[in-house]
Structures are given as structure tokens and as C-alpha cells.
Amino acid sequence: xxxxxxxxxxxxxxxxxxxxxxxxxxxxxxxxxxxxxxxxxxxxxxxxxxxxxxxxxxxxxxxxxxxxxxxxxxxxxxxxxxxxxxxxxxxxxxxxxxxxxxxxxxxxxxxxxxxxxxxxxxxxxxxxxxxxxxxxxxxxxxxxxxxxxxxxxxxxxxxxxxxxxxxxxxxxxxxxxxxxxxxxxxxxxxxxxxxxxxxxxxxxxxxxxxxxxxxxxxxxxxxxxxxxxxxxxxxxxxxxxxxxxxxxxxxxxxxxxxxxxxxxxxxxxxxxxxxxxxxxxxxxxxxxxxxxxxxxxxxxxxxxxxxxxxxxxxxxxxxxxxxxxxxxxxxxxxxxxxxxxxxxxxxxxxxxxxxxxxxxxxxxxxxxxxxxxxxxxxxxxxxxxxxxxxxxxxxxxxxxxxxxxxxxxxxxxxxxxxxxxxxxxxxxxxxxxxxxxxxxxxxxxxxxxxxxxxxxxxxxxxxxxxxxxxxxxxxxxxxxxxxxxxxxxxxxxxxxxxxxxxxxxxxxxxxxxxxxxxxxxxxxxxxxxxxxxxxxxxxxxxxxxxxxxxxxxxxxxxxxxxxxxxxxxxxxxxxxxxxxxxxxxxxxxxxxxxxxxxxxxxxxxxxxxxxxxxxxxxxxxx
Numbered sequence: 001x002x003x004x005x006x007x008x009x010x011x012x013x014x015x016x017x018x019x020x021x022x023x024x025x026x027x028x029x030x031x032x033x034x035x036x037x038x039x040x041x042x043x044x045x046x047x048x049x050x051x052x053x054x055x056x057x058x059x060x061x062x063x064x065x066x067x068x069x070x071x072x073x074x075x076x077x078x079x080x081x082x083x084x085x086x087x088x089x090x091x092x093x094x095x096x097x098x099x100x101x102x103x104x105x106x107x108x109x110x111x112x113x114x115x116x117x118x119x120x121x122x123x124x125x126x127x128x129x130x131x132x133x134x135x136x137x138x139x140x141x142x143x144x145x146x147x148x149x150x151x152x153x154x155x156x157x158x159x160x161x162x163x164x165x166x167x168x169x170x171x172x173x174x175x176x177x178x179x180x181x182x183x184x185x186x187x188x189x190x191x192x193x194x195x196x197x198x199x200x201x202x203x204x205x206x207x208x209x210x211x212x213x214x215x216x217x218x219x220x221x222x223x224x225x226x227x228x229x230x231x232x233x234x235x236x237x238x239x240x241x242x243x244x245x246x247x248x249x250x251x252x253x254x255x256x257x258x259x260x261x262x263x264x265x266x267x268x269x270x271x272x273x274x275x276x277x278x279x280x281x282x283x284x285x286x287x288x289x290x291x292x293x294x295x296x297x298x299x300x301x302x303x304x305x306x307x308x309x310x311x312x313x314x315x316x317x318x319x320x321x322x323x324x325x326x327x328x329x330x331x332x333x334x335x336x337x338x339x340x341x342x343x344x345x346x347x348x349x350x351x352x353x354x355x356x357x358x359x360x361x362x363x364x365x366x367x368x369x370x371x372x373x374x375x376x377x378x379x380x381x382x383x384x385x386x387x388x389x390x391x392x393x394x395x396x397x398x399x400x401x402x403x404x405x406x407x408x409x410x411x412x413x414x415x416x417x418x419x420x421x422x423x424x425x426x427x428x429x430x431x432x433x434x435x436x437x438x439x440x441x442x443x444x445x446x447x448x449x450x451x452x453x454x455x456x457x458x459x460x461x462x463x464x465x466x467x468x469x470x471x472x473x474x475x476x477x478x479x480x481x482x483x484x485x486x487x488x489x490x491x492x493x494x495x496x497x498x499x500x501x502x503x504x505x506x507x508x509x510x511x512x513x514x515x516x517x518x519x520x521x522x523x524x525x526x527x528x529x530x531x532x533x534x535x536x537x538x539x540x541x542x543x544x545x546x547x548x549x550x551x552x553x554x555x556x557x558x559x560x561x562x563x564x565x566x567x568x569x570x571x572x573x574x575x576x577x578x579x580x581x582x583x584x585x586x587x588x589x590x591x592x593x594x595x596x597x598x599x600x601x602x603x604x605x606x607x608x609x610x611x612x613x614x615x616x617x618x619x620x621x622x
Contacts, residue, residue, distance in 0.1 A: 002093070002108040002616075003030030003079035004188075005206070006169045006179045006199030008224045011073045019075035022198070024061065026205035027077045029406075031057050035611050036087030037080045040064075041094040041104035042071030046173045048104045052078075052092035073177045073226060076169045076199075078106035081616040084114070085131030095130060097138030098146070103172045105141060107134035108201060109165035109186040117161065137162060141170050151175040152223045155182050156236060159221070165363060169199060182221045187361040189387055190214035190222060190229055192244070197224045202359070202385060203247050204404055215243040215387040245386055248401075261609040263407035263499070263599050268458055270592065273402035273412040275451040277419040282444060285437065287427050291397040294352075294378050296431045302352045305332040306377075308340050308368045309356035310619065312410040312494060313417055317356050318487035320421030323584050327429040338364035341371035349376035354424065357381070358405060358413040360388025362619055369393055382420040384413050398424060407610045408617045409498045411595050414491065415454075415588055422447065422584075446581065450588050453579040457592045460577070464593045467558070467574060468600035471525060478519060478526045479506040479594070480550075482543055485529035488587045492527060492594030499602040499612045509546045522554030529590050530561040530568055532583055540567070547571040560590050 005026030007019045023040045031038075038060040039052025049069055053059040057079060078093035085091035097103035111117070114133035117140060122128065126139040140161060144154035151172050159168065165185035171178070181188055181199050191198030191206035191213055198206035199222070203213050214229060216222055220239065223230045231239040259265035266273075281287055305324060307317035314336055321332045330352075335345070337355075347353070353372040357365045360383040369379050369390055381394035384402055391397035400416035426443060429435040435443075471477075477496055481489035490506035497504050507516050509528070520526065528547050533540045548571050551557050559572040562580050569575060578589040602609045 002081050002201070003027060003205070004106050004108050004167055004169055004199070004201045005030060005077045006181060006224065007075045007196065008177060008179045008226050009073050009196040010226045011177060016071065017069075019071040019073065020064070020069055022206070022209070023075040023077035024057075024064075025208065026198075026200060027057055027079050029204040029207070030201055031079050031611065035079055036082045037089070037092035038078065039092045039094050040075060040077040041106075041171060042069055042075045043073070043171060043173060043176050044069070044071060048096065048101055048171065048173050050094050050096060050104050052089060052094065054087050054089050054092060074171050074179050076104065076106050076171055076179060083110055084133040091130045091132050093134060095132065095135045095138040097135075097140075097142035097170075099126065102174070103138060103142040103145065103170055105134070105138035105168060105170040107137055108167045111137055111162050111166060112164035113162065137166070137168055138170075141168070142172075145172055145174070149174075151178055151180045152221060152230075152232065153236070155180045156221050156232070156234065159184065159219070160234065167201065177225050179224045180221065181216075181224070182219075183216055184219050185363065185366065185389070187359070187388060188216045188222070190216060190224065192229065196226050197229050199224060204406075207247055211247045213245055213247055213387060215245065215392070217392070218389075243387070260603060261407065261599065263409055263411060263609045266405055266407055266412045267592070267595050267599060269403070270412045270415050271451040271455040271458065274415050274419055274454060274588065276401045276403070277416045278448060278451075279401070281423060287423065287430050287440060287444070289396070289398050289423065289427055291391075292380075292427065293396045294380065298378060299352070299428060299431045301350055302330060302428075303350045305330050305352045305354060306340075306345070306347065306372070307332065307334045307354045307356065308337040308365055308372070309334070310337050310362055310364050312414050312491060313356040313358065313362075313365075315487040315491040315494070316414055316417035316421060317354070318490070319418050319484055319587050320354065320425065322484050323422055324425040324428065326584065327425045328432060328434050330428070335368075337362065337368040340368040347372055347375040347377045351375075351377040353377045353379045354421070355379055355381045355390055355394060356417050356421075357390050358384045358400075358410055358417070359617065360385040360390040362390070364619070366390050366393065380424060382417055382424070384416060408612055408615050409495055409598070409609075414591070418587055419447070443582075446585065450581065450585060453581060453589055454592065456579050457589055461596050464576060464596040465600040468597045469604050472601060472604045474502060474525055474601070476503040476519075476524065478516070478524065479504065479529070480509040480512065480526060480546060481506070481529035482509045482539055483531055484584060484587050485509075485531055485543075485590065488529050488591050488594070489527070491591055492598070495595055495598035496601070498615060499598055499607060499609050500605060501607065501613070509543055512546060512549065517549070517553070520550050520553045520555050524550075524555045525558060526550045526555040527558045527560065527594065530559055530565065532562045532580065532586065533565055533567060534580065544568060544571065560593055
């Protein structure tokens, strides 16, 4: 969840601000990962200088502006999402380690055995000044440095004692040109520069300086200087061929580009994002995926699919269930990843597990992936981040290619996940012979029309924004849908909860009479996602009846309906139109007004749209 950045550059004969500047610029791009507090550590001569403040990164910038810091060759920085200890100056990172603060360390994750380690270190005379688990790691590395005299060996020995999930970066006064890092169940990438090298929670930390990155695997330690990057395993053996990859976007993609928020920008990028997800998937008349390394004979033997995901990704998975079952005739379940392995699921070598995660580092999903593979299942990852843990630990991967998503509340990645789910479903139908080639071609042709249709919806954003402004005082909003409209209703409710902080619930419209209708009273806003009258006609009629039922009880009915659907007009206070498409593809269009509504409502309420309270972009702890 936390944002981490590291830098190692050349030793300058004169004082320089380059290490500090890199750290602050990286933290600005990583602030979406954690923003309860922020801090940096640099080396000034033989002094490890730590500056940190609770609150937003701007608080840290103001302090540094009043007390300018020049640095040697290295710096580390951190934006925190609090787990152990309140978001205070003292609990902010970096933490000093050692008897006289000769080391500084930053940490992302949770150290589960910190209490025992803290008691042990306190007995050795180390003084703790925070409530965090991370400070135990700082003192532990410092103690090992005192014993070994080598920062890399000290990090390796310390991490062998740690239980839980972590990425650690450390600098030490006796290793003035070196940053040492380690990872277990938490993200870490290396940026390879010219005469300088970088570390980060993700490539956003250094994308303005280099387009070449290096993957760091589980329980590896990386030593970074200006001229070298050395990766070793848990036993200290050097990894001679760590995996390199090119970053396919630049720093401009991590800027707002004139929009009021990253969320607004990312909503309006969705037409191009979906086009990018679809691009290049047909080759020689057949559907191709990024890294489908599962043998086709195995895919033909699959008798069950389990989609594992959390939050917005789980809603994308729910859409996937409808499509995959329809096209492939394979029973498909959707599981919340954090519940999956704790309920003793029935998973065999004939089960295909589909793991959906924007970041590829969602800890609940990663643990579920490992559990599934232990049971013999094959795993396909749908992910937006190259080099991340989930695709690397899966049997195959399908990347979204939607570019960086900075806002905490997911929008364009959600559409990318749905598209990727469709592609996987069609690929399975192709391999298993459930659909003829011309049927798949027709479906792909219709999918390729979706970006233009998304743009049509975006071009009508003003009417949705006006509706949101008129409803700025709303305290509760309900969302109803059927078939693929049901996960859309849940996603619309989640967006409103995430960024506008008001009560919102998404229901299957058929459930309304079984209890939720008791919530409807005079003036209650109710969004209804209406299926096409040209698809499942009986379902369309039932949803129109639902609109009448809630309106009869005083609801304000806000209806999302296909162009030309006049049946909804007599019973709707507001009708928001979307272009006509196949029933299974409708979620790509009907969710967009709900995203715009949530974004604008939060904006007019004066809330931080991109960094909602208590949330972080990537949930890297269980």
C-alpha cells in the first residue's frame, strides 16, 4: 500500500539536491499508494538525515522548503498508509536504526513477528520512538550491519528473521553510495539509468528518468549503486540474469493533463484504453493473448472456472461469469479472493483459476493464486502491471495495456478487466470449439466498435455532471440491475462509497421485493440499469416494472437505458442514454455515467477525488 522510492547516483564533489529531488518527484507520483504521512532520508557526510511529516506530501515539501537539504549520492523516500500506529510524525517513515541513528529504512507491508523482535532488540539496548512494526526492521538491519560490516549481508540476515510481507529499502552512513532493498510478498522494481539507478514500489517512481526496468523476485536482495545493480537470492548467490522489461508509457501519462483530478482524466481516457486492450489480439484469423502458456489440451479438459478478485476487480469478474458461461458452457464461480482459501474450496487440476488485479500485487489475490496452484489448478492472471507478482506467479497472463491508473477509485482499469475477461472467454471458446471462427470474428468486430461508443457516452458527460451537482446533498443512493446490469449496479455503488462517502448499495433488481424495497422512501434516488429491449425482452419488461415499483413509493428514478428505448420514459425522472450494443457488452457503456456521477458528486462536495480517506490504490497486506 505504501509508496517507496530509492535513488543511487554519483558522488559529487559539491553538495547536490539530485537525490532529494528524485525522491520527492517519485513520491509525488506514488502518493496514491499511501498518503497518511511522507518522509525522505539522505546522507550528508556521515550523517543520516531523516525528514518526515504526517499528512500529505505537501507538508513534507513545506518543511524541506524551510530547511533545504543537500545530499550525497543516495536517498530513500516513503508515503505511508498506516497499519501499525496512528499517522503521526513519529510513526512516519523513514525510521532510524542503530544506537545512534546510523541507518535509515523504509518499509511497505506488515511484519507479523515485530513484537517479539522489538522485545529482543529492546533487551539489546535499542531505543524505539514509534508504534510501528517497521522500526523493528530498522534496528534489526542496523544490528546485523554492526555484526557483518556489509549492508547487503545485513539486509539478508535481517530479512531471514522477518515474518510477513515486506519491501525494505535501507541506507547506512558506512555505505555512502549504496541503497540495499529486499522484498517478500510486496512490490519492488528497479529502474536502470545511466550513471544512476532507481528503486520503487512501481515504475511510476522513476518513469521520468528511465524506460528500462528490472524485476525483483520473491526473497531476493538488490544492491544498487550509481554504476551497478546486483541481485542475490536468500542464500547470497548472485542472480546473473534478472528479467528486464521496457516501460511502455512515459511520465506524461502520470500527469493530470488539464483535468481537475486523475479520476476525471482516467474516465475520459477509457475509449483509448479499451482500444489499447483490444489492439493486436487477432493474428492470422485467430485470437491471440499475451502470454498463454497453458497447453490447449489442458484448457480443453477444464471443467470449472473460478474467478478470484477483490473490490472493483470482483465486479469485473462477475461480468466475466456471464460471458464465459454463455460462450464456453463452463460452470464459472466468482470468489472474493480474501475468502477463497479459507473456505476449503474444491479446486482440482481441471479447474482454471482467473486472477484479476490491476496492480498485480493485491495480497489477498496473490495468496489465493498460490493456494490454487498448490491444489493443482492452472492460473491465468488479468493484470495491468508488467513485472508484478500475480502474473509472474501464474501460469499465463493477459495484460490490460490501459496505462497507469493513478486515482484510487478504478475506472479505466475496470473496463480493461472486463475486456480482458471477454478476450479470455473467446479464446477458450476458440480452443474448445464452442464457437465457430466466424462467430468469434463477429463478436470481436462488435467489441472493436466499443471505443467509439464509449466516446459517445463521454461526450454526454455534462448532463451527468449537472445531475450530480443537483444532488450534492444526497445522503443515500440505491443502484439496481439485472443480468450483467447487476455487477454494474454494485460497481456504481462502490464508486460512490469510495469517493463521496455516502451510503450506497447495489442490488439485483429481482431481490428488491425480498427486502431492499423497505429502504425506498419519498425522494430516495435510485439508479436503474435497464437491459436492451432487443436482447432479453422479458428481462427488459421486468426491469421497467421495477422502475414503476420504486417510483410508486416515492423514489427519484435515474435510469440508464439504450438509445431508442422509449418504454422507460413515462416512469423516469432522468434518462441517461447509452448506444445500443450486445447485451454482454453493455457494462462497458452503462458503468460510465455512474463513474462520472460519483466523480462529480465528490468534486462538488469538496472531497479529494483521487485520494479518498482510509483507502490506498494497491492493497498489499492481508
